[in-house]
Amino acid sequence: MTEAARIVLPDAGRVLRELPVGTPVLLSGPVFAARDATHERLAFELDRDGVLPYGLAGQVLFYAGPTPAAAGRPAGAVGPTTAKRMDAWTPLLMEAGIVATIGKGARSDEVRRACARTGAVHLAAVGGAAALLATAVRSVEVVAYPELGTEALMRMELEGFPAWVAIDARGNDLYALARAEWAGVASRRES
Numbered sequence: 409m410t411e412a413a414r415i416v417l418p419d420a421g422r423v424l425r426e427l428p429v430g431t432p433v434l435l436s437g438p439v440f441a442a443r444d445a446t447h448e449r450l451a452f453e454l455d456r457d458g459v460l461p462y463g464l465a466g467q468v469l470f471y472a473g474p475t476p477a478a479a480g481r482p483a484g485a486v487g488p489t490t491a492k493r494m495d496a497w498t499p500l501l502m503e504a505g506i507v508a509t510i511g512k513g514a515r516s517d518e519v520r521r522a523c524a525r526t527g528a529v530h531l532a533a534v535g536g537a538a539a540l541l542a543t544a545v546r547s548v549e550v551v552a553y554p555e556l557g558t559e560a561l562m563r564m565e566l567e568g569f570p571a572w573v574a575i576d577a578r579g580n581d582l583y584a585l586a587r588a589e590w591a592g593v594a595s596r597r598e599s
Contacts, residue, residue, distance in 0.1 A: 487538030524579030
């Protein structure tokens with residue numbers, strides 16, 4: 409197994425761009441939690457103003473809604489949301505300067521192409537482990553849209569947050585590669 413690349417954000421766009429699909433990473437530094445409602449608002453503000461708001465250019469979006477502080481942690485739980493739900497907005501946000509996204513599950517071909525076109529990457533985090541993942545969160549602060557509760561835009565400081573490169577900056581897709589590999593295994597079994 410490949411050793412995890414230790415990535416220090418936010419100045420890691422260049423480093424992330426060079427990692428091949430399947431590379432494990434440990435993220436430290438700021439990421440911005442954003443789910444569906446926040447994406448819709450960010451896209452509106454980007455369209456209206458022509459730039460990403462809130463200093464998001466060059467940053468990482470984590471598809472999560474951190475729960476309130478619990479168990480002595482700044483977030484009781486912080487699990488990845490299904491990434492496909494943000495596919496409608498992701499290419500636009502990558503074109504505007506988002507360097508990486510974090511979520512769970514496969515992405516659309518449009519997102520894969522946006523990664524290849526912009527040099528951005530998509531990282532996969534483990535679903536179903538929200539309390540464990542919260543142990544890598546050092547702070548959480550609301551940046552915008554507080555009325556959205558756990559779906560507000562939040563800045564989280566991470567330390568050693570585990571993820572994997574699911575779509576690299578060349579558009580290679582871990583989920584598509586896995587499907588192809590399993591299809592090959594199945595066809596060999598049938599032979």
